[in-house]
Amino acid sequence: MTLKNSSPIPLSCAEFQEQLPDLFAAGSGAIHDPQLTEHLKTCENCSALVRDLQYIADQAKQLLQPTHEPSDSVWKKIQEGLAADSSLVPEPSKN
């Protein structure tokens, strides 16, 4: 990625947004390229977009707390599976 570009040519929104997957992957706090920071400062659309996407990524962490619980039959089946395993424990091989 050639983000280090000293040319002052302003980026279009499309050009800016093309970089977003990589920028977010690198940590969105880490926008150092002057062209990108300039665009972000001056373009309300793109700055709102970045803010929203960052917000969504942050909010997603809340979902790590579980909300659902399996029914009791799941544990019963697991116990049955384990019981079947132990009944299958092979006798020491006689070969």
Added chain:
Amino acid sequence: MEVQGLQMTEAKTAPGLFKRNPPIAGEAEAIERAKAGDAEAFSKLYALHKRRVYTLCLRMLGNVSEAEDMTQEAFLHLFRKIGSFRGESAFSTWLHRLTVNLVLMHLRKKGLQLVSLEETINPSEEDSPKRDFGSRDTQLAGSVDRVALERAVASLPPGYRMVFVLHDVEGFEHNEIAGMLECSTGNSKSQLHKARLKLRELLRRSESTAQAEVKEAAL
């Protein structure tokens, strides 16, 4: 068929995951006892982790009965393999990776193309008028609660949902996700980006619907 990725190398774990999945009180002891075949320890480990494993399955599969089946599979697999857990990563990270791999294997058996699922977006949605991304009155920040987000995630196309859940919720790195989904890291990054864009659209739409409903009710 050998279960892919289940011979997990714990060393690969990103340090961030350990921080996100700190060990739980009483867990280490239960693990040791479970390794010795103690049935009560299995029960304890199940009680500690069933909700998160099941929630993960449910989010990946979007279906209660499949999610329960895979939860069962994951714990059976866990108890059979627990002897190979060496404590180099958080236990829950290890368990979640095992679960993800089982679910993905299940989906592959069903013939689902995990990465090209982005094509399955409902075409009628694509035809709907594009939202004005520039309108500043509908800023998301601060306005989305957990329930709304959960609902939006559930309505993502499966391929987007998968990468979003693995990366943004579960905290896996792109290179790990690429390995799990058998795609490139670039692909994983772009899927994640599209997932977040889609979520933004869904959340904005549900916000404006809610606003419209309030207006209607006021009439």
